[in-house]
Amino acid sequence: MEKSEATTIEIAESSKERKGKAPLLGAPVAFEQAKVAGYKRGVAIFDLILRISAATAALAATITMGTTEQTLPFFTQFFQFQASYDDLPSFTFFVIAMSIVTGYLVLSVPFSIVCIARPVAVAPRLLLILCDTLTVTLATSAAGSSAAIVYLAHNGNSDANWLAICQQFTDFCQKTSGAVVASFVAVVLIVFLVVLSAIGLKKH
Amino acid sequence: MEKSEATTIEIAESSKERKGKAPLLGAPVAFEQAKVAGYKRGVAIFDLILRISAATAALAATITMGTTEQTLPFFTQFFQFQASYDDLPSFTFFVIAMSIVTGYLVLSVPFSIVCIARPVAVAPRLLLILCDTLTVTLATSAAGSSAAIVYLAHNGNSDANWLAICQQFTDFCQKTSGAVVASFVAVVLIVFLVVLSAIGLKKH
Numbered sequence: 001m002e003k004s005e006a007t008t009i010e011i012a013e014s015s016k017e018r019k020g021k022a023p024l025l026g027a028p029v030a031f032e033q034a035k036v037a038g039y040k041r042g043v044a045i046f047d048l049i050l051r052i053s054a055a056t057a058a059l060a061a062t063i064t065m066g067t068t069e070q071t072l073p074f075f076t077q078f079f080q081f082q083a084s085y086d087d088l089p090s091f092t093f094f095v096i097a098m099s100i101v102t103g104y105l106v107l108s109v110p111f112s113i114v115c116i117a118r119p120v121a122v123a124p125r126l127l128l129i130l131c132d133t134l135t136v137t138l139a140t141s142a143a144g145s146s147a148a149i150v151y152l153a154h155n156g157n158s159d160a161n162w163l164a165i166c167q168q169f170t171d172f173c174q175k176t177s178g179a180v181v182a183s184f185v186a187v188v189l190i191v192f193l194v195v196l197s198a199i200g201l202k203k204h
Numbered sequence: 205m206e207k208s209e210a211t212t213i214e215i216a217e218s219s220k221e222r223k224g225k226a227p228l229l230g231a232p233v234a235f236e237q238a239k240v241a242g243y244k245r246g247v248a249i250f251d252l253i254l255r256i257s258a259a260t261a262a263l264a265a266t267i268t269m270g271t272t273e274q275t276l277p278f279f280t281q282f283f284q285f286q287a288s289y290d291d292l293p294s295f296t297f298f299v300i301a302m303s304i305v306t307g308y309l310v311l312s313v314p315f316s317i318v319c320i321a322r323p324v325a326v327a328p329r330l331l332l333i334l335c336d337t338l339t340v341t342l343a344t345s346a347a348g349s350s351a352a353i354v355y356l357a358h359n360g361n362s363d364a365n366w367l368a369i370c371q372q373f374t375d376f377c378q379k380t381s382g383a384v385v386a387s388f389v390a391v392v393l394i395v396f397l398v399v400l401s402a403i404g405l406k407k408h
Contacts, residue, residue, distance in 0.1 A: 083363070087361070087363035087364065088361060088363070088364065089355065089359075089361075090352045090355070122406055126402060126403070126406060129398075129399075129402045130399055130402070133337070133340070133395055133398045133399060133402075134395065136337070136340065136341060136344075137340060137344050137391060137395055140340075140341050140344040140345050140348065141344050141345075141347065141348035141351075142348070143345065143348070144344065144345035144346070144347070144348030144349040144352075145348040145349055145351055145352035146352070147345075147349060148294045148348075148349035148350070148352040148353055149352055149356075151293060151294070152353075152356075152366075153364070155293075157291070157292060157293075159287070159291035159292070160291065160292065160357070160366075160369050161367065161369075162356075162364075162366040162367075163365065163366075165364050165365075187341060191337055191338065191341055194333075194337045194398070195333075195334055195337060197402070198330060198333045198334070198337075198401070198402060198405060199330070201402060201405045201406055202326055202330060202405055
C-alpha cells in the first residue's frame with residue numbers, strides 16, 4: 001500500500017515520463033492529473049498572451065517618451081527653447097525603468113513557453129511570479145513619478161510658484177502624457193500576470 | 205483501490221477532521237501532510253510579522269506626511285508663507301493612498317491569522333496574494349509620485365524654470381522626504397509579502 005502511494009506521488013511530479021510505466025491501478029489518478037495539467041496549460045497560454053501585450057505596452061511607452069522632443073519656433077539671440085525627456089530627471093528614470101521592464105518581459109517569454117510545455121512544473125512559475133512582482137514595482141514607480149511631473153507640467157502649482165509649461169510645449173506634453181498612459185496599461189497587465197501566476201500555482 | 209485513493213485526497217483537503225477516521229494505511233500520508241502543514245504554518249507566521257511591520261511603516265508614512273506643516277517666521281502685509289501637504293496634489297494623493305494601504309494591511313491581519321490556524325487552506329492565501337498585489341501598486345504609485353515632487357522641491361529644474369523651495373521650507377522638505385522613505389520601506393515589505401504568499405501556495 002505504501003509503495004503504490006509512492007508511485008502515485010511520482011506520477012504527480014512527472015506525469016508524462018511515468019505514464020507508460022505506471023501500473024493499471026493508477027489510471028484514474030492519471031486522468032485526474034491530465035485534467036489539472038490541461039487547466040494549468042490554459043492558464044499558461046493566457047499568461048503568454050498577457051506577457052506579450054504587456055511587453056508591447058511597455059515598449060510603446062519607452063519609445064514614445066524616449067523620442068519626444070520639441071523645439072519652439074521662436075528664439076532669442078542667446079537661447080533656443082527646446083524640451084526633451086532628459087530635461088526632467090523623472091522622465092529619464094521613466095525611460096530607463098521602462099526599458100528594463102520591456103527587456104525583462106521579452107526575456108521572460110521563453111519561461112512562459114516552458115510553463116505551457118510542462119504545465120505541472122512549479123519552478124519556472126515561481127520564478128516568474130517573483131520577477132513579475134519586482135517588475136510591477138519598477139514599472140509603477142516610473143509611471144507614478146512621471147504622472148506627478150506631467151500633472152505639474154499641465155497644471156503648475158501656485159503655492160510653490162511652479163508655472164505650467166504645457167501652454168508652450170503642447171506637443172511635448174501630449175506625447176509624455178501618452179507615454180504615462182501606456183505605462184499604466186503595462187502596469188495593469190503585469191498585475192494580472194502576477195494574479196494569474198498565483199492561480200496557476202494553486203492547484204496541483 | 206480507487207476508494208482508498210479518494211480517502212487520501214480527502215485527508216489532504218481537511219487533515220484535522222479526518223485524521224481520527226482515517227484507516228491505518230493512511231498513517232504515512234498523514235505524517236507527510238503534517239510536515240507540509242508545519243512548513244506552511246511557518247510561512248504564515250512570517251507573513252503575519254511582515255504584515256504588521258508593513259502596516260506600521262505605512263502608518264508612519266501617512267502620519268508624517270499628514271501632519272507636516274510649516275509657517276515661515278516672516279510675512280508681508282498681505283501674505284504669510286505657509287506650506288502643508290495639501291498644497292501639492294501629489295502629497296494629497298500620497299496621504300489618501302497610504303491611508304488606504306494602512307487600513308487594508310490592518311484589516312488583512314485576521315486573514316493572516318486564519319492562514320496560521322488552517323495552514324493548508326488555499327482560499328485565504330489566494331485572497332491575500334490578490335489584494336497584496338493591488339496594494340503594492342497603490343503604495344508604489346504614491347511613493348513614486350511623491351518622490352518625484354520631493355526631488356523637485358530639493359533640486360528644482362532650471363529647464364522648466366521651477367525653483368527649489370527647500371531653501372525656505374527646510375522642515376517641510378525633511379519631513380516629506382522621511383514620509384517618502386517610510387512609504388518605500390512599506391513597499392519593500394509588501395513585495396516580500398506577495399513573494400511569501402506565492403511560496404506558501406506552492407507546496408501542498
